[in-house]
Amino acid sequence: MADDPVVLRFSHIGFRVHDLDRMAGFYQGLLGFTETDRGRLPGADGETLDLVFLSRDPDEHHQIVLVSGRPSRLAFNPINQISLHAGTLPSLLAFHRQVLAWGVDDLQPVTHGNALSLYFRDPEGNRIEVYVDTPWYVSQPARVPAPFDLPADALMRWAEAHARTLPGFRPRAEWRAEMAERMAGRGGGQAPG
Known part of the structure; x- marks a missing residue:
């Protein structure tokens, strides 16, 4: 049997933020996202990460994930x-x-x-x-x-x-x-x- 081509569809993006509540409020207020979940996870370096999951589509649990712990100093913003x-x-x-x-x-x-x-x-x-x-x-x-x-x-x-x-x-x-x-x-x- 020949390999079927892999079908990929973009689903969501996650990125680190400084102020989780302010950012969640912005994405909910201006952009109309709904908070679908919120919680904590251990990070790779032993830090505890806070996460907020946001969506505008009831078929997608999340389209954006905001994650605490964005470094205070970056040479540039990696999100284009x-x-x-x-x-x-x-x-x-x-x-x-x-x-x-x-x-x-x-x-x-x-x-x-x-x-x-x-x-x-x-x-x-x-x-x-x-x-x-x-x-x-x-x-x-x-x-x-x-x-x-x-x-x-x-x-x-x-x-x-x-x-x-x-x-x-x-x-x-x-x-x-x-x-x-x-x-x-x-x-x-x-x-x-």
């Missing part, structure tokens, strides 16, 4: 970003208004050509992206400030006009078909040589 899909452009724009009301740090509405994204920082400086896909593909990376003060239909027209000026512009469906073919040919998780 935590990305959440907003579902629809009106939902993203409504969320943008919520974020403005919260007064979060480093608010950046942008287009990547293939997505409209809102970037901001959580209380400990981790970058969060809330985004929607556009119906187009453009070569990445691409990042340009976007006018989120426009109504949804006008913003989408603006985004398309801009995307058409970028290298690789084409319908997302064409790009998706190419990626599906490329990924199907990969097998899945086979050790080299």
